[in-house]
Each structure stands twice: as C-alpha cells, then as structure tokens.
Amino acid sequence: MIKFAYIKNKTLFFVLNHPGAKQEFDNNIQSIKSALKFHTPSECSEETINDIKAFVTHTPASHANISTQTEAKKNLAYKERATGNFEIPVHDEKLKALILSIQKIIKEKNDT
Incomplete structure (x- = not known):
C-alpha cells in the first residue's frame, strides 16, 4: 500500500x-x-x-x-550487498542454469 x-x-x-x-x-x-x-x-x-x-x-x-x-x-548509487555465495538446491537443469548465470553476474559485480 x-x-x-x-x-x-x-x-x-x-x-x-x-x-x-x-x-x-x-x-x-x-x-x-x-x-x-x-x-x-x-x-x-x-x-x-x-x-x-x-x-x-x-x-x-x-x-x-x-x-x-x-x-x-540525486543520482544515488548503492553498494551491492549480495555476494553471490549461496547454494542452488534445484534439480531442474534449465532453472539451475538460470540461477547459476544470476549468481555469476552477482559475483562479477561484487568483485568490482
């Protein structure tokens, strides 16, 4: 609301x-x-x-x-708090691949 x-x-x-x-x-x-x-x-x-x-x-x-x-x-920019360190307990390969790609993006952005 x-x-x-x-x-x-x-x-x-x-x-x-x-x-x-x-x-x-x-x-x-x-x-x-x-x-x-x-x-x-x-x-x-x-x-x-x-x-x-x-x-x-x-x-x-x-x-x-x-x-x-x-x-x-203001042009605000926030520091990324996510680290990308999480388990992926998914058995569906398509969904697991999608989550892995998201995890990779988070880790790449966190390194900079």
Missing part, C-alpha cells in the same frame, strides 16, 4: 494509497522511529531523519514523474 517514499527537510514521508494503510502506519510509527534509531541502513547513512510522516494520495502515480524527480534530486 506504499506508493513511494521520499526525504524532505529531514522528514521521511511515506505516500500511501489507502486510508486504512495510513491508520495502520500511524499506529506503528513509533516502532519505525525507534528501529531507525537503533539501526540506520547504510544507504541512509548520509541522511539525517528527524521525523516520519505519512499521507494518502488518491491520484495515480506517474512512474515517469517520480523517477525524473528522484534522478534530478
């Missing part, structure tokens, strides 16, 4: 698509705030978040507008 989120003036805003989602969000907002204080994701280490708010929008999201605004604000 979360359409998107953004940070503005040190406030993390969540844009929701249903009033019920906002009510549930408001009930859990203190839990979210305390969790962020104890463990801030590494992607957000450069951002200071003082407050969290949510609101409901009934307009359809234009993904082109959202991505353009995001790219215009």
